[in-house]
Amino acid sequence: MKVVVWNEYRHEKTNPIVADVYPDGIHQAIASFLKCETRDVTTATLDEEEHGLPDHVLFATDVLIWWGHKAHDEVSDEIVEKVYERVLNGMGLIVLHSGHFSKVFKKLMGTSCDLKWRVADEKERLWVLDPSHPITQGIGEYIELEKEEMYGEHFDIPAPDELLFMSWFEGGEVFRSGCTYRRGNGKIFYFRPGHETYPTYHHPDIQQVISNAVEWVKPVERARPVYGNAQALETISGEK
Template structure:
């Protein structure tokens, strides 16, 4: 399986504290725990030519992991369209944290994807509400993150196909933090944790969820459906 981790890679260059937490970038941190004998991982960032996303690379990619925050508007529309089309053809997409505002996620959802937020060192408790789902495999009743950015409802997304995690924060808010969708032949998973100024992606349970999600989202072994005018099968 081939995975491409896309990260805009701006916070790590602009903020020394973020660079200390993620010295190889958020994409590098995620690559370090995703890469295994059966998963080949590459990375791409916003400031590379074509944002590091070429037709050839996309054609070979089974799952894209997407992290963005500061520069959603700088992602070229033609690149967004290519990723969108590949999802419809069967490529998996894992959208992390502030990627909820990315062009590609909003295009796939068809909604504004807005929410409430607060940076105040809230404790986050992600409750597993679908313990039978493969994305929750190996996770206990909940994941507790000591300090995280708060996201609160209402989260302007379509009703998820499956809701796996719901977060509670010490400020009293709740949030749908683990949502799956089918779009065309592709599978999409949104996972909330991962603010850049906290070491969230170094936490083992968070890593396990992303590992599980990548395996869940891989394409099924079948040809893409044909559409348009069709001749009758029966004479």
């Protein structure tokens, strides 16, 4: 399975706190725990040519993981359209944290994807709402993060196909933090935790969820349905 971890890779170059937490970048931190015998895991970043997603890479990708924050507008519409079409044709997509505001996620959702937020070093508890789902396999009743950025409702997204995690924050807010969607032949998982100044992606339970999600969103090998005017399969009585 070909997995590509995409990251803006901007905060790590300008913010010493982020650089200390993720010295090789968030993308490399995620790629490092996903690598195994059954996965070919590579990375791509915003400032690479074609954002690291030229056709020969994108069209070979089974699962794309997306982390973005401060430079959503710098992602070219051409690349967004290609990623969008790849999802419709079966590529799995995992959108992390502030990727909720990425062009491609908003295009797939058809809404503003806006929310409330606050950075105050507060505790987050992610409650598992569906213990039977493959993405929550190996996770207890909840995941507790000592410090995280708060995201609060209302989260302007379509109703998820499945809601897997609900977050509670020390300041009192709650948030739909693990949402699945199906678009065309593709599957999408949005997972909330991952503010750049906190070591969230070093947490074993967060790593487990993302690893599980890679297996869940991976493509099913089948052709995309044919749309448009269709010839009858049977003889239609009375047809002239």
